[in-house]
Amino acid sequence: MPSSRREFLVRTGAAAAALSSWPAELLARTTRPASDERVRLAVVGGGFGASHHWHEHPGCVVTAVTDLEENRRQRLRRQYGCDDVYPSLEVMLEKASDRFDAVAVFTDAPSHVRHAVMCFDAGKHVVSACPAATTLEDAKTLVAAQQRTGLRYMMHESSWYRQECIAARELYRSGGLGRLIYSEFEYYHDGIGTRSDNRQRWGGEKSWRMGFPPMLYPTHSLGFLVGTTGERIVKVSCLGQRIGDDFPFDGENAYDNPFSNEMALGITDQGNICRFGVFWAMAAEGERGQWFGEKQACYMGSSSGQSQMTKPRHGRAAPWEVPRYWEGDRLPEAMRHPSGHGGSSVFLCHDFIEALLNDREPVIDLAESLAMTVPGIVAHQSALQGGKQLEVPRLGEKHG
Ligand SMILES: NC(=O)c1ccc[n+]([C@@H]2O[C@H](COP(=O)([O-])OP(=O)(O)OC[C@H]3O[C@@H](n4cnc5c(N)ncnc54)[C@H](O)[C@@H]3O)[C@@H](O)[C@H]2O)c1
The missing domain is CATH 3.30.360.10 (Dihydrodipicolinate Reductase; domain 2)
Structure with a gap:
């Protein structure tokens, strides 16, 4: 990634603190100037993880997908139109780390923190399925990893x-x-x-x-x-x-x-x-x-x-x-349709991608999560x- 692009998508904790209060409603109206900048996203987990709308956001492209199971890898491939498929998150991080900026972690709940920390350590922003953690120790580990790396975190909570x-x-x-x-x-x-x-x-x-x-x-x-x-x-x-x-x-x-x-x-x-x-x-x-x-x-x-x-x-x-x-006009045009869990899925995808593009925290940042x-x-x-x-x-x- 060229350094200007990296600087655009990766930022430090100090800037995060300054921008962390909730922006205007959902920030769903785009605040960034027109640009062809796109977040390159990898998706892990082809169950619930294969039912979202990342690929519809004009500022996002899904560049890698993975699951431990073949049928689920195929679901991810079809849903996101992505042919760069890996047998596990571990292999994907090892072999293709230069091909994505952020990872959507939709693995089993007890593994969320372990997987999120692996992604942080590889320099990737993380959006994780709920819950953020299942033990207090894991929650503290997640906070420490985010503070250490200065990367962005969001929990994908539909409610x-x-x-x-x-x-x-x-x-x-x-x-x-x-x-x-x-x-x-x-x-x-x-x-x-x-x-x-x-x-x-x-x-x-x-x-x-x-x-x-x-x-x-x-x-x-x-x-x-x-x-x-x-x-x-x-x-x-x-x-x-x-x-x-x-x-x-x-x-x-x-x-x-x-x-x-x-x-x-x-x-x-x-x-x-x-x-x-x-x-x-x-x-x-x-x-x-x-x-x-x-x-x-x-x-x-x-x-x-x-x-x-x-x-x-x-x-x-x-x-x-x-x-x-x-x-309404809160979402990019391609995302203005009903979506899973009470219409939440498109908004959640939009929240994370807009945060990265606009160099700010997601609305559902680590503290809210x-x-x-x-x-x-x-x-x-x-x-x-x-x-x-x-x-x-x-x-x-x-x-x-
Ligand atoms: N409304 C909601 O927000 C909602 C709804 C359903 C599920 N969820 C959450 O989404 C997550 C996924 O749910 P699910 O029902 O698909 O669970 P699941 O157990 O069916 O699927 C998890 C997938 O992760 C894959 N996986 C695990 N470790 C991996 C690794 N190292 N590399 C690659 N793939 C790996 C598994 O092979 C599996 O296919 C869960 O944490 C769940 O809590 C949230």
Whole structure:
């Protein structure tokens, strides 16, 4: 890479601190002058990682793809129109490092930090599937690696850019929601990580999802909080539950996890209360939020049947009309279409690529990513201690 290009895409921590506050809404409107500069992206992981829209962004080209499995390598090749295919991330970094500037890490959740650090050490910016980390030690390792290398990091959390979350965020920022006194966020995914799920999807092999502790996957819930007000959970108490004969508890999973369901109650740095949960066994589905502001409440609809409503403090409840933000001018033209997880996928791709092109942090930078991740790790510890309230460390924050 010519040095001017490298300087353009790689920057130091000092500059990062200066630019780290949230820019205007999603920064989705392009701020960079017209240019033919393009981020060269490598994609790792051909499951969920093969369902995104990097290749549609005019400022991005996918130049390398990899998965451990052949059929998944072919999915990546087809999705991104990229014929430069490698048998593993390790081989790709060794053989083709000069062909990409950034890596999209969509591997198994427990490997995210190890893989992100490998990429940082090779001088690559990283966008990682959620969760950012699954242990506090890993979260600290990630922070240290980013500080050491000065490269950019983003967690690809869909709740943040669900259309309802964009609407709640705009309402909050315009003052229409008022203080977010109380909120309720949930991620319900019945049957995931069970023995039969494992048989059907992984041919009986033990995948990383088998018996995965629910609260190590808190980001779909907490994305609705952090992505609306930016506040942080500072203390948390959590209860765990064992439901379902098909769930591999305790010694049958790699995490010594006794719970299929976990529900937490947190207090934020603004003194607000937030209930957030992750259930793997229940008769409901989806990712959903309810925001109770001092001026207005917003109730997200869901495929489980709840209506999408809003209620001003001194008025009647009415349907909550949420715009289809992807249709407007927030995205490059080729990306103005519906996309996965509530329309979030195109926005997430845009966030990361625009950040690199504009030499600034992604909106979902490391601090925001860990604010959605770390409270869940601590909540699981709380559940293991019968609901004891625990303090949540603030990791990777911009100002100390
Ligand atoms: N809404 C969302 O944001 C959402 C939805 C689904 C999955 N996810 C996350 O995305 C990630 C991927 O999910 P998935 O369902 O595809 O998981 P998965 O386990 O099915 O796929 C992970 C893939 O990574 C590949 N891989 C692992 N190590 C590798 C290496 N060293 N080199 C190359 N390839 C490697 C594996 O071969 C596998 O195909 C997970 O972390 C999950 O948490 C997020």
